[in-house]
Amino acid sequence: MIRIETAAVSDAPEITRLFEALITEITDRTESQQPLFSLSGTEEKCASFIESGIYAVLLARDEASxxxxxFLSLCESHSLYASGAFGIIQECYVQSDYRSRGVGARLLSAAQHYGQTLGWKRLxxxxxxxxxxxxxxxxxxxxxxxxxxGSKLKSIIP
Structure with a gap:
């Protein structure tokens, strides 16, 4: 049985472990020659974001083990095109052994419920x-x- 729960600050090490697996998978599968992301300080940033309330993380746990x-992480944004507040899924990752078993769907459902409680109209x-x-x-x-x-684009601000 899989349980979905909201992460606490104390879950930052586990979130970081899964985040690193996500970045490694993206880097490996895209055969990227440069790191996509600096992992330095990730655990501290994660804990700080959760503690401040600007970052919500939903965790999927195997109850047996x-x-x-x-995990699935969310933050709130605002725009005119969305008529106000909406949620952005920042990261979503399920360990490969658990894929195609409904875990991701349960995380998405929990994210939608979370957004509804905040009055979001979209993710x-x-x-x-x-x-x-x-x-x-x-x-x-x-x-x-x-x-x-469209495409997702970014510009680093020095």
Missing amino acids: GETIG EVATPPLPVFHRSVSFYEQHGFERTG
């Missing part, structure tokens, strides 16, 4: 690079997400 097997998510992660896009589409076009 007690192991944390997945947004960006996926890792295509076509390597086409299954991720299909997963989100199967759970009611729609493609909105």
Whole structure:
């Protein structure tokens, strides 16, 4: 049985372990020549974000083993196009042995419930690079997400 729960500050080490697995998988599967993300200080940042309330994390735990097997992180944003507050899924990861077993769907459902309690009308998510992660896009589409076009871009502020 899988249990979904809201993370506490004390869960930062487990979230960091899963986050590092996510980044490693993206780096390996995209054959990236440079690190996608500096993992330095991740646990401290995670704990600080949770403690401040700017970052919510939902955890999937295997009740039989007690192991944390997945997570989904959320933050709130605001925009005119969304008519106010909405949620952004920042990271979502399920250990490979638990994929295609409904864990991700349960995390998404919990994220939608969390958003409803805050009055959000929508959730947004960006996926890792295509076509390597086409299954991720299909997963989100199967759970009611729609493609909105465009590409995710970033600019580092020095």
